Amino acid sequence: MVLRDHTDAVIYAACRWIRNCPGALEAELSACEEGMKLALHWTPLPIQVETDCAEILKLLELGSKERSRNMFQVAAVSEMLQERSMQVTKIGRSQNKAAHAMAAMGRGQQHTACWLANSP
Secondary structure, three states: OEEEOOOOOEEEEEEOOOOOOOOHHHHHHHHHHHHHHHHHHHOOOOEEEEEOOHHHHHHHHHHHHOOOOOHHHHHHHHHHHHHOOEEEEEOOHHHHHHHHHHHHHHHHOOOOEEEEOOOO
């Protein structure tokens, strides 16, 4: 996950190894949830969450009607969306290279790290 300001400068970047993650959707939801938690903590500004996972957007649109095994994660993300001016938008995979590189680092090296004011 990468938090950037309005000029696109990196505020922080982070990756985390997720033990016992059953699949890509759960990993994407975890990254979204943790990124939102960190963003809410680090900045008082409005937050724009970008994801290349269309399934997350579908699950968030369903809201309380969502009854899959991911319903608790979806509910947590939905609640955070209500805390402050926050939007989730779909971006192309090619626009999300930094996040994918850090996810690969966390997964491949079983590594958790945070970089302030830059990214690896």
